[in-house]
Amino acid sequence: MGMQGDFYQLLKEQGYALATSGQVGTGHALTNATTILAFKYRDGVLVAGDRRATAGNMVMYDRTDKVLEIDRHSVMAIAGVPATAYEMVRILEHSFKYYRRTQLQELSFDGKLRAVSKLLKENVPAALAGTGAVVPVFAGYDLEQGSAKIYFYDILGAEFEAVEYAVSGSGSPTIRGILHYLNTWGEQPLNALPEEQAMVQALRLLTSAAEFDSATGGVNREASLYPVIKLITGVGIQTVPDATLKPLYESQVVRYV
């Protein structure tokens, strides 16, 4: 019978396997070509990601959504192999729904975190083989505690709680320093930023990442392509529409000298 309300267990009983184990060490090191970030602001947590998908030097796609909603109060931002990442998100989405519907209560926030680690751990063979490494950032609003939370992971499934912010992907080294600087010596710490300022900072950060990392898309005004920005508060998740980002970008991100 197994653990009650465990959807992943149910899938496994039916012969499903997330990771196909390859030969360890045969794969070439894949870069996690992207930039995703999450930080706590005044009302909750902001999660953002650029929209570029690359394969080596090639730009494959410019409209990728890397910030994926799992349920009404949690999102997973993905860096790494998209095929595996999307599959994980699909499993998580169904797992949380299945748990809620069978057990007639929400899965706790800790339970959700555990589910993410478990999938990453199952995926270790593929991650080591170089065919399926995923380095996600999991962010959400813990309704029981009434607070926003951010967690980041390594490819083996180790879970770390981010106090203020978390970043992942190839563009992340650039903005990690900026986030540290902003949070420590900025006009106000990140977690005091009002909603609009938080969005402006997210746009600036992703634009900086795109400046130094060819695999990060940034903003493409000609094509009206803006990053995906989601705000998670106690009420739920809100995706910021391009119509809101456009004026913010034009007035506070583009430098008019």
Added chain:
Amino acid sequence: MYEEPYRWVEAVGNRRQYLDEQFKQGSPVVALTYEGGILITTVSKGTPKLYEIYDRLALGGMGHPTDLEKLRFSLLEMAHVEGFNRSPSDVTGARLIKNGIAPVIKQAFEEVYKAPFIVRILVAELGQKPEKDALLTINYDGTFEEVTGHAVLAATTAIQAKMLTYLKDQQQATLTLEQALDLTLRVWAIGSLAQQQAEADQDAEAKPTASGAGSVAAVIPSRDALIEHVRGLAGERTIECAILERQAPGTSKYRPLKQAVLLRLLPAALQSVVAH
């Protein structure tokens, strides 16, 4: 002893009689489409009887709680595995019922050595468009029926027919949630009264002195009398309502109506019983 065909038919017949007995005390379930989706109502006692199955599927049941749980889990399992392996839009009520649990229920019913499922089930499915909304009912013997507009579960088919007649009489083209709630409660009361009547009749049959038991049932009670009936029972029971709401944000369309919402929507006479 059941090897002979006659014995088997007899055993199945006994089973039907036994099962019919089990639903006498059960609470009817009423499902109705309204302008914003589908509403399911019951007045439950003890365990809840309305559940979420999938993004656009809701379940209402009568019968033994353990049997209902067992079938609820099979439905959830099938729906989620299918939704994951194919896509959420491939999870349909008709497939879950017809190919999923109906054969299981029928087999359990006919295997006279084993225990049957003591359940009647109603599955409501919110279509992508209002005209695709569907309601499915399934009986303890595995017989299923697919209808649109409204469906009910009650102790006997005669009582179900009575509830449906009342529903057809009273139903308007489009109902607001408030109107639909009022109507489902009245239909529930029709069913509940008829069940009480049926039990009283049965007792009367046992005592040959009683007279005119059948005539009372023919009169359709007034609106107020029906609401009053619900009010009388609502103390020891709970008014349980859930909706599949077409405009609900996100993929899950199921929403149980909480106390605060019920307080706003219920007919005035019933608000006091929910408030406590």
